[in-house]
Amino acid sequence: MSTSRLLTDDPVVVASGARLLSEALAAQAVPVADTGFRPPMAGAEGDTAADLARVMADPRRAAANAEAVRRLLAVRPRLVDVRPAGEALGLRRGSFLHAGPPVGWERASGPLRGALMGAAVFEGLAESPEQAEAELRRGGADLEPCHHRGAVGPMAGVVSPSMWVFEVADAETGRRSWCSLNEGLGAVLRYGAYGPEVVERLRWMSEVLGPLLRDAVRAHGPLDLGAVLAQMLQMGDEGHNRNRSGTLMLLRALLPDLLTVGAPASDVAAAADFIGGNDHFFLNLAMPAAKLMADAARGVPGSTAVVAMARNGTDFGIQVSGCGDRWFTAPALTPEGLFLGSYGPEDANPDIGDSTITETCGLGGFAMAAAPAIVRFVGGDAGFALRTTRSMYEITLEENPAFQLPILDFRGAPTGIDVTRVVRSGILPQINTGMAGRVPGTGQVGAGLVTPPAECFTAAVAALALQAPEPSGAPAAG
Amino acid sequence: MSTSRLLTDDPVVVASGARLLSEALAAQAVPVADTGFRPPMAGAEGDTAADLARVMADPRRAAANAEAVRRLLAVRPRLVDVRPAGEALGLRRGSFLHAGPPVGWERASGPLRGALMGAAVFEGLAESPEQAEAELRRGGADLEPCHHRGAVGPMAGVVSPSMWVFEVADAETGRRSWCSLNEGLGAVLRYGAYGPEVVERLRWMSEVLGPLLRDAVRAHGPLDLGAVLAQMLQMGDEGHNRNRSGTLMLLRALLPDLLTVGAPASDVAAAADFIGGNDHFFLNLAMPAAKLMADAARGVPGSTAVVAMARNGTDFGIQVSGCGDRWFTAPALTPEGLFLGSYGPEDANPDIGDSTITETCGLGGFAMAAAPAIVRFVGGDAGFALRTTRSMYEITLEENPAFQLPILDFRGAPTGIDVTRVVRSGILPQINTGMAGRVPGTGQVGAGLVTPPAECFTAAVAALALQAPEPSGAPAAG
Numbered sequence: 001m002s003t004s005r006l007l008t009d010d011p012v013v014v015a016s017g018a019r020l021l022s023e024a025l026a027a028q029a030v031p032v033a034d035t036g037f038r039p040p041m042a043g044a045e046g047d048t049a050a051d052l053a054r055v056m057a058d059p060r061r062a063a064a065n066a067e068a069v070r071r072l073l074a075v076r077p078r079l080v081d082v083r084p085a086g087e088a089l090g091l092r093r094g095s096f097l098h099a100g101p102p103v104g105w106e107r108a109s110g111p112l113r114g115a116l117m118g119a120a121v122f123e124g125l126a127e128s129p130e131q132a133e134a135e136l137r138r139g140g141a142d143l144e145p146c147h148h149r150g151a152v153g154p155m156a157g158v159v160s161p162s163m164w165v166f167e168v169a170d171a172e173t174g175r176r177s178w179c180s181l182n183e184g185l186g187a188v189l190r191y192g193a194y195g196p197e198v199v200e201r202l203r204w205m206s207e208v209l210g211p212l213l214r215d216a217v218r219a220h221g222p223l224d225l226g227a228v229l230a231q232m233l234q235m236g237d238e239g240h241n242r243n244r245s246g247t248l249m250l251l252r253a254l255l256p257d258l259l260t261v262g263a264p265a266s267d268v269a270a271a272a273d274f275i276g277g278n279d280h281f282f283l284n285l286a287m288p289a290a291k292l293m294a295d296a297a298r299g300v301p302g303s304t305a306v307v308a309m310a311r312n313g314t315d316f317g318i319q320v321s322g323c324g325d326r327w328f329t330a331p332a333l334t335p336e337g338l339f340l341g342s343y344g345p346e347d348a349n350p351d352i353g354d355s356t357i358t359e360t361c362g363l364g365g366f367a368m369a370a371a372p373a374i375v376r377f378v379g380g381d382a383g384f385a386l387r388t389t390r391s392m393y394e395i396t397l398e399e400n401p402a403f404q405l406p407i408l409d410f411r412g413a414p415t416g417i418d419v420t421r422v423v424r425s426g427i428l429p430q431i432n433t434g435m436a437g438r439v440p441g442t443g444q445v446g447a448g449l450v451t452p453p454a455e456c457f458t459a460a461v462a463a464l465a466l467q468a469p470e471p472s473g474a475p476a477a478g
Numbered sequence: 479m480s481t482s483r484l485l486t487d488d489p490v491v492v493a494s495g496a497r498l499l500s501e502a503l504a505a506q507a508v509p510v511a512d513t514g515f516r517p518p519m520a521g522a523e524g525d526t527a528a529d530l531a532r533v534m535a536d537p538r539r540a541a542a543n544a545e546a547v548r549r550l551l552a553v554r555p556r557l558v559d560v561r562p563a564g565e566a567l568g569l570r571r572g573s574f575l576h577a578g579p580p581v582g583w584e585r586a587s588g589p590l591r592g593a594l595m596g597a598a599v600f601e602g603l604a605e606s607p608e609q610a611e612a613e614l615r616r617g618g619a620d621l622e623p624c625h626h627r628g629a630v631g632p633m634a635g636v637v638s639p640s641m642w643v644f645e646v647a648d649a650e651t652g653r654r655s656w657c658s659l660n661e662g663l664g665a666v667l668r669y670g671a672y673g674p675e676v677v678e679r680l681r682w683m684s685e686v687l688g689p690l691l692r693d694a695v696r697a698h699g700p701l702d703l704g705a706v707l708a709q710m711l712q713m714g715d716e717g718h719n720r721n722r723s724g725t726l727m728l729l730r731a732l733l734p735d736l737l738t739v740g741a742p743a744s745d746v747a748a749a750a751d752f753i754g755g756n757d758h759f760f761l762n763l764a765m766p767a768a769k770l771m772a773d774a775a776r777g778v779p780g781s782t783a784v785v786a787m788a789r790n791g792t793d794f795g796i797q798v799s800g801c802g803d804r805w806f807t808a809p810a811l812t813p814e815g816l817f818l819g820s821y822g823p824e825d826a827n828p829d830i831g832d833s834t835i836t837e838t839c840g841l842g843g844f845a846m847a848a849a850p851a852i853v854r855f856v857g858g859d860a861g862f863a864l865r866t867t868r869s870m871y872e873i874t875l876e877e878n879p880a881f882q883l884p885i886l887d888f889r890g891a892p893t894g895i896d897v898t899r900v901v902r903s904g905i906l907p908q909i910n911t912g913m914a915g916r917v918p919g920t921g922q923v924g925a926g927l928v929t930p931p932a933e934c935f936t937a938a939v940a941a942l943a944l945q946a947p948e949p950s951g952a953p954a955a956g
Contacts, residue, residue, distance in 0.1 A: 234851035235723050236713040236884070245713055248726035252754040255733070259747050269737050276730040372884035373712035382887045406714070406850035407885060409860045 041423050041454050048458045051465035052423055058468040060302030061420075068297035068305040068321045069398045069416040072361070075296045076171035077289035078222035082214040084206070086161030088178055089149045094125065095142040099157025099354040100312025101327040102145055105136050109313025111192025111349050114440030115156035116141070118194030122202045123160050129194045129441070147308055147319075150295070151178040152287045152354035155190035155436055156313065163202065164210030168225065168288040175295065179288040181205055181213070184278040186443055191436045192349075193443035212271050216257040223253055225289040226402060228282070229363070233413070234406055238371035239286040240355055240364030241378055241432050241447060246282030251275050287354065290361040297321050297416070304464060305397060306417040309360050309429065309452060313352035313436070318456045320419055323463050330455035335435050337379040337448015347445045349438040356431050356452075362400050362415035365430035365449070366392045370405045370413075378432040378447045388430045389414065395421040395429065419464070422457045519901045519932050526936045529943035530901055536946040538780030539898075546775040546783040546799045547876045547894040550839070553774045554649035555767035556700035560692040562684070564639030566656055567627045572603065573620040577635025577832040578790025579805040580623055583614050587791025589670025589827050592918030593634035594619070596672030600680045601638050607672045607919070625786055625797075628773070629656040630765045630832035633668035633914055634791065641680065642688030646703065646766040653773065655766040659683055659691070662756040664921055669914045670827075671921035690749050694735040701731055703767040704880060706760070707841070711891070712884055716849035717764040718833055718842030719856060719910050719925060724760030729753050765832065768839040775799050775894070782942060783875060784895040787838050787907065787930060791830035791914070796934045798897055801941050808933035813913050815857040815926015825923045827916040834909050834930075840878050840893035843908035843927070844870045848883045848891075856910040856925045866908045867892065873899040873907065897942070900935045 041048055055061065085091050096119055098112055105113070117132040120141065126132035135141070146153045153159055157180075165178040180190075183201055187193035217223065228249050232238075235245035251272065258268050275281050294307045303321035310317055317327040332350040339347070358364035368374060369389035372382040380388075389405065392414040399412030417429055428451035435446040519526055533539065563569050574597055576590055583591070595610040598619065604610035613619070624631045631637055635658075643656040658668075661679060665671035695701065706727050710716075713723035729750065736746050753759050772785045781799035788795055795805040810828040817825070836842035846852060847867035850860040858866075867883065870892040877890030895907055906929035913924040 231722075234714050244709075245723050245726065248723065248730060251730060251733075252726060252750075255729075255750050255754065256747050259737075259743055259750070265737055269734050272730075272733050272737070276733065375884075376888075382885050406853075407860050410854075 041426055041458050046462050048423065048461060051458075051462045052420060054465040054468050054471070055304060055420055055461055057471050058302050058464070060469075061304060064300045064302035064322065065305055065397050065416070065418065068300045068303040071296040072293045072416060073398065073400060073402070074172055075293040077168050077225040077292045078171050079166060079217055079225055079285060080169045080222050081167040082164055082210055082217050083167055084161065084210070085159050085163045085165045085178070085180070088165050088167055089151060089159070091159070091161040093123065093161055094140070095144065095161065097144055097146040097149060097151060097153060097157065097159040098312060099146060099153045099155065099352060100310040101315050101317030101329050103312045103314055104143060105139070107314050109349050109352060110438045110440045111352055111436035111442075112156045112158070112313045114192030114194050114442070115158040115189050116143075117440065118189045118198050118202075119158045119160040121194065122199045123162055145310070145312075146354055147310060149178075150176060150291070152291045152357050153180055153190070154182070154283060154287065154355045155353040155434060156192055157354050158189060162206050164206055164213075166285055166288055168285070168292055169222070170292050170296070171222065173296070175292060177288040177291040177295065179284045179291070181209060182278060182281045182284040184274075185280065188443060190353075191434070191442070191444040192440050194441055208267050209271055209274065212258065212261070212263050212267055213254070215261040215263065216254045219257040219261055220254060223250075225285055229286060229289060230402055230404065233367060233370040233403055236371050236373055238364055238367040238374060238432075239290075240283065240358040241434065242279075242371045242374050243282035243286060244279040246286065247275065247279055250282055250285065283355065286363060287357055290357040290363060293361045294357055299324065302468075304419045306360055306419060309356040309431075310354045311351045311356065313349050316351060316452045316456060318452065318460060320460045320464065322467065323460065326463065328456045328459040328463065330453035330459070333450050333453055335433050335448035335450035337435065337446055338377065339435075339446035340444060343437070343445035347437055347439075347442070348435045351431070351433060351450045352436055353433065355433065359429055359431050360417065362396070362403055362413035365432045366396075366415070367403065367405060367413045368430070368432065369407050374432065378449055380449065391427055392430060394425050395427050419457045419460045423461050428452060428454060428457075519904055519936050524940050526901065526939065529936075529940045530898060532943040532946050532949070533782060533898055533939055535949050536780050536942070538947075539782060542778045542780035542800065543783055543875050543894070543896065546778045546781040549774040550771045550894060551876065551878060551880070552650055553771040555646050555703045555770045556649050557644060557695055557703055557763060558647045558700050559645040560642055560688055560695050561645055562639065562688070563637050563641045563643045563656070563658070566643050566645055567629060567637070569637070569639040571601065571639055572618070573622065573639065575622055575624040575627060575629060575631060575635065575637040576790060577624060577631050577633065577830060578788045579793050579795030579807050581790045581792055582621065583617070585792050587827050587830060588916045588918045589830055589914035589920070590634045590636070590791045592670030592672050592920070593636040593667050594621075595918065596667045596676050596680075597636045597638040599672065600677045601640055623788070623790075624832055625788055627656070628654060628769070630769045630835050631658055631668070632660070632761060632765065632833045633831040633912060634670055635832050636667060640684055642684055642691075644763055644766055646763070646770055647700070648770050648774070649700065651774070653770060655769040655773065657762045657766040657769070659687060660756060660759045660762040662752075663758065666921060668831075669912070669921040670918050672919055686745050687749055687752065690736065690739070690741050690745055691732070693739040693741065694732045697735040697739055698732060703763055707764060707767060708880055708882065711845055711848040711881055714849050714851055716842055716845040716852060716910075717768075718761065718836040719912065720757075720849045720852050721760035721764060722757040724764065725753065725757055728760055728763065761833065764841060765835055768835040768841060771839045772835055777802065780946075782897045784838055784897060787834040787909075788832045789829045789834065791827050794829060794930045794934055796930065796938060798938045798942065800945065801938065804941065806934045806937040806941065808931035808937070811928050811931060813911050813926035813928035815913065815924055816855065817913075817924035818922060821915070821923035825915055825917075825920070826913045829909070829911060829928045830914055831911065833911065837907055837909050838895065840874070840881055840891035843910045844874075844893075845881065845883060845891045846908070846910065847885050852910065856927055858927065869905055870908060872903050873905050897935045897938045901939050906930060906932060906935075
């Protein structure tokens with residue numbers, strides 16, 4: 001405000017912190033603009049305010065975050081191949097990848113256990129889910145997070161050697177990421193179902209769908225996933241729980257090659273039916289595209305940018321650019337939302353899956369303003385979708401110019417979660433997600449909204465504080 | 479406001495009409511809610527205010543409009559066939575349909591002349607566009623509006639016997655409507671281009687695309703266009719200048735049948751390429767679906783609902799339910815918007831095409847809130863898209879529960895334009911549209927925003943006033 005306006009305009013009070021002051025002023029008819037300040041989050045242990053001050057004072061922080069986000073935004077993800085997971089990820093018989101941070105059988109959630117049992121039967125390691133369960137309980141399998149192999153998996157995220165995976169590569173650097181093929185909704189492995197129809201579908205996907213997609217993708221050449229994602233945001237998708245237009249654009253792009261690779265017409269028709277009948281098929285391409293973007297931001301010393309958010313159904317974990325491959329975990333919360341059929345809140349497992357890699361890159365819950373129709377799937381209303389995206393700008397470092405949100409006049413999606421902004425503002429990343437049944441074998445029970453537990457972020461800030469250089473003038477510790 | 483609130487709350491002045499009062503109050507810091515009232519439109523002839531009062535007093539009006547809209551909303555449009563226009567519409571050699579109200583060669587606009595010249599060459603009636611022009615100038619062809627045969631055509635809307643048309647039927651009543659197949663953008667017949675590549679494309683569409691689509695549609699069985707339109711509004715399309723998701727959903731729906739009707743794989747691949755490469759392909763299905771809906775509302779005595787809005791590039795015409803097949807016309811306005819390449823406003827022809835049948839049914843400009851990305855094609859910003867849809871509720875009779883707009887919390891699209899509301903409010907229907915080059919042969923020059931001329935609506939009100947029963951107590955005229 002210029003001096004002249006200060007003299008001529010009515011004064012307005014800007015209030016921050018406790019509401020007592022602004023309420024007293026408002027009661028006296030004094031205009032008050034409340035900034036909505038909240039004190040920083042209280043950490044589960046240690047002195048979060050001091051940690052935060054230490055990290056905020058780290059002279060490397062601004063440049064490190066700019067570099068992390070620059071790398072993330074420079075990624076050009078392209079679908080380049082479809083391959084068996086064993087070959088693509090170096091997975092051996094008896095090894096299984098899973099979603100989220102590391103977890104063993106003892107602490108594994110119901111849907112993760114169910115998916116492992118189904119995968120063991122699919123791999124021929126057991127003749128029945130019961131036999132598989134006994135085998136898994138006595139430790140007869142190697143479990144490892146997808147993220148540790150450059151991969152991501154939705155919900156339980158179980159990947160076994162005979163499953164096929166999409167291979168996505170960065171056109172700039174050649175780096176790669178992988179994700180399984182989407183099975184559809186309902187009673188499917190990733191939601192913890194393991195019945196005969198689940199295993200049968202996985203067999204068809206490995207024997208027919210995977211090889212056919214491989215031939216079509218190789219004939220097509222690299223398929224620009226960034227361009228598809230950009231279009232999706234203009235077509236009511238947010239890339240996590242709405243992938244309708246993305247799936248249709250994938251089908252359109254691969255169609256000429258599917259028609260001409262010489263596969264039996266019945267296989268092509270079955271594949272087109274399967275893909276066209278599953279509005280979530282593109283999720284498993286949005287995820288490895290986001291994984292490739294997020295991975296580019298890893299390992300920048302001093303950066304407070306989140307490079308992974310993932311859940312195994314028991315724990316929620318995040319990884320931060322300046323903290324290497326360390327996971328900051330806390331018990332996963334349970335989503336609230338809309339339920340299928342007669343299922344209710346008591347049937348829902350806590351939050352599960354690597355699909356939060358989409359939110360890590362400005363998609364999913366962060367881009368809900370572009371996909372207001374999603375509220376019929378996850379709950380809320382159109383205003384909630386708009387408010388959610390707007391509030392995510394408060395905790396992110398950049399607006400992605402490639403992911404434009406038309407309803408916000410083509411503002412770029414809020415991208416690059418900053419743990420210091422989360423802890424300072426108390427605003428947690430908004431995730432929209434499917435909900436798996438708590439009991440192994442159930443499948444999907446609904447979809448809803450959830451956030452990470454705050455402790456992941458305060459723990460990350462504490463770790464960053466330990467690495468931050470001593471503030472100048474203060475004596476060095478130890 | 480209850481009596482108690484009247485005593486305790488601060489008074490607020492509601493002002494209507496001339497701004498003088500509200501401005502004076504505002505200058506004295508008195509809160510004023512301005513209702514935005516404007517006096518009714520001045521008619522080109524006659525006493526519009528008296529006509530309006532007479533029509534508003536027509537005791538049949540409310541029930542007649544309810545019936546007209548009830549019929550419109552009850553239509554279930556389904557694609558049932560693809561046929562040659564000659565056969566489907568009873569068109570003979572030397573006959574041409576065109577968009578908009580009736581017009582002869584002398585008053586025909588450049589793009590309509592260009593399209594007629596191209597169609598004459600395509601039909602083998604002339605060997606060159608120049609020869610065709612001479613033939614048409616001397617009256618050697620029958621011209622008739624598409625609307626007079628239950629059909630609609632985008633832009634110039636020229637249909638000749640050898641072109642193929644979509645046939646759409648109402649599942650409730652069996653009534654039918656027709657529309658040509660979409661040629662794509664740029665130098666195409668409907669934008670007035672007539673070069674060899676235009677005629678060549680029309681030949682391929684009649685020899686390959688039409689028969690292939692016929693076979694696929696017949697194998698598929700009736701395809702529910704209402705369901706596709708409902709989905710489109712959740713996927714960033716408004717059904718007039720954005721039909722991206724609609725086109726993809728059509729392709730997905732017909733794909734299994736395209737693959738299995740026994741056509742050569744190269745034809746199927748070419749058709750899939752042509753449809754998949756033209757984001758406007760579904761427009762030519764949105765239009766006959768809307769035509770079928772609007773036609774259902776025709777002929778209700780006393781109804782003030784608009785049942786057609788159409789332009790031939792010279793005149794804009796509307797038809798009203800209570801006025802039979804009479805056209806109310808006035809000179810078409812020229813759209814303002816965004817231009818392709820080096821084209822500018824001086825290259826644009828006045829408003830042209832039957833595609834305003836979409837706005838007549840709550841789609842297009844009326845549903846722009848569902849398609850904010852369209853502003854990059856026609857101009858404006860996201861706020862304009864939202865305001866446009868909101869203001870269209872002011873001039874419509876109903877909200878279509880089948881066409882839900884997610885960003886407005888699934889409010890039904892504003893449907894059933896009421897000429898009395900248009901004249902009372904001074905709010906004209908908002909149309910978004912492609913722009914054809916003024917000079918025959920040019921093709922598309924841009925896309926933009928336009929309204930009908932106000933005179934169409936005042937003339938309709940005058941005609942309705944003549945038909946309205948004498949107000950009780952007044953002496954009968956004549």
